[in-house]
Amino acid sequence: MTESRKNLKHFNAANAGPSLSQAERQSLKDTLMRMVILRASRSGRRFISTPSLTKMLLRWFLAVLPLFLSSLSTHSFVHNPKVLMKRGMRNLSGDLAAARDSGSTGNEGMLNPLLSTVEVSKTxxxxxxxxxxxxxxxxxxxxxxxxxxxPPPAEVVEATVQALREGHTRYTAVTGDAALRQAICKDLEKRKGVRYAAEEIIVGNGAKQEVYQAVLALCRPGDEVIIPAPYWPSYPEIVKLAGATPIILETTASSGFLLDPEALSQAVTPQTRMFIFCNPSNPTGAVHPPELVDALGDVLKRRHAKHVWALSDEIYERIIYDTPHKSLAAVPGLRDRVLLINGFSKAYAMTGYRLGYLAGPSPVIKGCTTLQSQITSCASSIAQKAGIAALQLPATTxxxxxxxxxxxxxxxxxxxxxxxxxxxxxxxxxxxxxxxxxxxxxxxxxxxxxxxxxxxxxxxxxxxxxxxxxxxxxxxxxxxxxxxxxxxxxxxxxxxxxxxxxxxxxx
Ligand SMILES: Cc1ncc(COP(=O)(O)O)c(C=O)c1O
Incomplete structure (x- = not known):
């Protein structure tokens, strides 16, 4: 583990550009292509490194990097911007697969090389x-x-049609319709026991967008993000797009894919910026019982982990069987370091509405609002009205x-x-x-x-x-x-x- 971490080289932004020496470039390439896996046994931790990308691609990447960085550098959240080159993967579809197999993009100079860092979802x-x-x-x-x-509840469908008839067809505030944000606050307080003000909520085009924005708002190159495995495939890709390094913390079927608090504690380093917690989990269906959520929260409150943000993805919290769900934000003393992700896709079968939200401290919400204002402006006004109707339904619906x-x-x-x-x-x-x-x-x-x-x-x-x-x-x-x-x-x-x-x- 120590060896592995020593091998991770972090670069100063001032050096990250075409002016790098040959040795630095090679070193940067090595760094960019890595992801760290922490075995559940905690005995052997290792890197998985990736098939090499062509030198040419790296050159394009380095050439385009400064342009990319200068476009980001006006945002205060990017302090040391660097972009991870993603490991190659088998069976990419379409042009990207052909490109990698032939060692050429086929669209060289046309597409942003950043695209080659992202894995196509297997699903x-x-x-x-x-x-x-x-x-x-x-x-x-x-x-x-x-x-x-x-299907979504009939009341939701009706509210959708009504929203159109009543002319709710215009842009809303970037952070979302005030009535929806208030309804979210009420719902979180009633069902999860966590209090938020409307300024601590941002509504976006699905929970996925909110995960992406939260990671991008907080994580920089050199930062580590702990992701328990098995994981939702978007997490490591999003972390890499932010330039940070995914630290994969394995869990096992024999422990019901539940996270061991001590394993989490040991995975935390001074570089850890975030811990991503998906509860209930896609893909395992594991639900961490409330006392285990408390124990994980206690780890994050320990002195050596006080700098760590927790992104708690609770999108499946309404689809649970025997184990009750507790929000990580409900752990006493942790709320102000939790980025609570939720949405309407799974709870109300509203996947196509593209409606999700992030609840968290206002400075993070402000950072996410800046991002969202430049990406999608706001979630669909019609979907937001439908979301209000969904939250008005009894919890038993x-x-x-x-x-x-x-x-x-x-x-x-x-x-x-x-x-x-x-x-x-x-x-x-x-x-x-x-x-x-x-x-x-x-x-x-x-x-x-x-x-x-x-x-x-x-x-x-x-x-x-x-x-x-x-x-x-x-x-x-x-x-x-x-x-x-x-x-x-x-x-x-x-x-x-x-x-x-x-x-x-x-x-
Ligand atoms: C764990 C997890 N988080 C977030 C999402 C994204 O949900 P949304 O449809 O709201 O973007 C999904 C969707 O599959 C998911 O499985």
Whole structure:
């Protein structure tokens, strides 16, 4: 670990540009391509380094960097701006994949080299493949997309139509409609026991935008951001786009993918800027019980961790089964260091409305407002009216949908339990299961293909069994595959039967 950290070189912004010496450039390249993984055992921590990008690409990057930096440098939150070059990945889609394979972008000079730092979402990639198979007339059962399969409440739909009829079709304040921000404050106080003023809320185009803005507002090159794995794939990408380094803290299925407070404590260094906490978790469905949330909060209150911000992504907090949810912001004495992320996509099945929010201290909200004012101006005025209607519903409105989800979870767990050598912890929330299927890696298909990893297994399943699942490597959990059970029971049965048949056919 110490060795690994020593290997991380941090550069002064003044040096980061085309005037770097050859040795400095190489060193910068090495740094930019790294991400740190802390093993759950805490015994071995290692870097994963990445396939090299071409020297040419690096040169373009260094050439474009100063322009990029000068465009950012007017914002006070960028003190030492540097951009991470992202590790390459297999199976990028479209032009980017072709570009990397040939060692050339094909669009050199046209696209911002920063694009090559971002991984294409595997979920979206598999979803796109599914759609093109369906367009060719193939019937695919897809369990890969992370959205509820029930419609938004009727009151929400009605409020949407009414908003249009009443002419709520104009820009709102950047931070959002005042009535919606107030409704959010009321909801957070009533259900989570945390008090916010309206100036401490910013509403944006989905929770994802708010995660991005919060990270960009606070994190700089040289900063470390602790991300427990398995993780939502956007976290490390967003951290890298901010120029900071993701520190991956592994959790295990045997501990229900729950975070050990002492492991968190040990991962904190003077460079740690932020800890990202996804509770309930996508992709594991783990829900940290209130006493564990308190214990994690206590770690953040220790002397050596007082400088750390916590980004608490609570977007699945309404889809929970047996374990109650406690907000990290509700831990006494922590609220002013928590950036609470939530939204309407999962709770009210409003994914397409693109509506989410961030609650946090006003200086951070101000930084995020500056960003948002230059990116999207504001969330949709119509969606915001629908959001007010959603928050006016009794908290029990979605209970029947959550009960249906629980039944589906039980159905999936029971089917997975019938498949030999598949291990799985029982999810307590969200609508995902992350079974470990690694026993089947390096086995042979009837056609003679060796399935080397989760990606190849998912591709084989899709091609031969017409079932779409996402490989766990996208979530930092390469021994697993992710199943989203937010679909019909009939489709779940078909998909799990085919998964069992597929695995049984491997020898
Ligand atoms: C953990 C997590 N956070 C945030 C989001 C983004 O949600 P939104 O649709 O509000 O952008 C998602 C969506 O899949 C998610 O899984």
């Amino acid at each position: 979206i990639e598999i979803h796109a493949m599914t759609k093109s198979m369906e367009a060719r007339g193939e019937a695919v059962v897809s369990l890969c997309v992370g959205e509820p399969d029930f 979605m209970a029947p949908s959550v009960e249906i989800m629980r039944k589906k979870r039980d159905r999936v767990m029971s089917a997975l339990g019938q498949i030999p050598r598949v291990a799985c912890s029982v999810p307590q929330g969200a609508f995902y299961v992350l079974p470990d299927v690694s026993w089947y890696y390096h086995k042979k298909t009837p056609e003679g293909q060796i399935i080397r990893d989760g990606h190849e297994l998912c591709m084989y399943l899709l091609k031969e069994y017409k079932v779409a699942l996402v490989p766990g490597e996208s979530f930092g959990a390469p021994t697993t595959i992710r199943i989203s059970y937010a679909t019909s029971e009939a489709d779940l049965d078909i998909a799990l039967t085919r998964l069992a048949e597929c695995l049984a056919s491997l020898t």
